[in-house]
Amino acid sequence: MKAVTWRGFGPARDVLKVEDLATPTAGAGEVLVRVAYSGVNPSDCKARSGARPGVTKPPFEVIVPHSDGAGVIEAVGDGVDPARMGERVWLWNGQWQRPFGTCAECIAVPAEQAVALPDGVSLEDGAVMGIPGLTAAQTVFGSGDVVGQTVLVSGGGGSVGYLAVQLAAWGGATVIATCGARDMARVTAAGATHVFDYASPTLAADILAVCDGVDRAVEVELGPNLPLLTEVMKPLGTIAAYGSAKDMAPEMPFGPMLFKALKLDISLIYILPLAEREAAIARLHGAFADGALKLDAPNVFALEEAAAAHAMVEAGGRTGAVLVKC
Structure with missing residues (x-):
């Protein structure tokens, strides 16, 4: 699969690369998601640039960035209902304390981190629901x-x-x-x-x-x-x-x-506890169901333009989410 990676701290244009990596498999309790959009947040840019206090080296040898995303479940591991295959989902904590995040064609995550996307909510909006x-x-x-x-x-x-x-x-x-x-x-x-x-x-x-x-x-x-x-x-x-x-x-x-x-x-x-996270998810889904939550048109970049996506987030002053189309 194609994935954006970084292996050392530095400016996005210098360290973000597109590589071919092995497609992950869904382990026990996990789902494999074909990622449509990966959401870029300031925290992703700080992690890649080495700006986090007290962090002197990358936590993993190879990192696929970004915690947020949305896509479709392509496979499920043991213990996960096979009926979830084909389900549209949004993702949270994709790259939190893990090497491989959402800026790739596929990601395997624990099943609870792939949340069923409500009817009528686009995959683009789903990629903003995480952070x-x-x-x-x-x-x-x-x-x-x-x-x-x-x-x-x-x-x-x-x-x-x-x-x-x-x-x-x-x-x-x-x-x-x-x-x-x-x-x-x-x-x-x-x-x-x-x-x-x-x-x-x-x-x-x-x-x-x-x-x-x-x-x-x-x-x-x-x-x-x-x-x-x-x-x-x-x-x-x-x-x-x-x-x-x-x-x-x-x-x-x-x-x-x-x-x-x-x-x-x-x-x-x-690090929000699961019960509190589920309550926040219910609020988000309820607002969407009532037509009360409207997002600005996103700024969408190709995988090969991930460095430009990071630059837009770092520049600030934008409206709309910054997404990488995977």
Whole structure:
């Protein structure tokens, strides 16, 4: 089979190659998926570039990148219902702690990591449901229903934030979002009741002018935004954080957080326990079934263009997922 590989850290254009590898087989409890689309995420680029803290060498001799993807089950191993053959599926954790991910014509994964794709959901959209979709669902619904709550989504124009806005609105919350000027109309159309420029010098006052405080915050930049959050959160509110790239060692304003008894809920979707993951999957599928989840048109690259796909993710500022067509 054809697969994109890398064998050492470096720029995508230098280390990503297309190779012929042996097609894997489905072992016991596994399925073999013919991959249609492989989703590229920032974490894939960080892993390939060697940007992960404390990681000094690749964990495997040969790596096929990417954790997300979608395709069709071609074979099943012992213990897996043969009726699953031919099933359209989306994939999670394809390359998490494993050498071979989804950027190949085929992948063998444990059967639970190949989730039946709901009717009417495209394979392209399925390839986005892993890291962005599950992160959005977990950060919005990680404490349960949000009906009647005020949910603040920072970075509402980003991959996770855009889905979180839609999911929170579908879940019955009043959604306040921050984003850049370019994305304001798009984020409003996604379901945000109020949208503010994240760079506004009066952002805290802007938010508090339209609500009496935030019940739950979905936060992409925890460190820089903690001072703002301590101002706008309600007592007993929850900050559901999934990133802090601009400040990975933030100082915590513990006093203001203490006297509001704020809860900090950090999500790393790769290690989400199965029961919580299944709950997040159910939320995603429910939103799709209700027509409440719409994704931007993806940016699709051929296998031979995987380096360009990585470059697009690293450049930022895009709309739509970045996919490699396998």
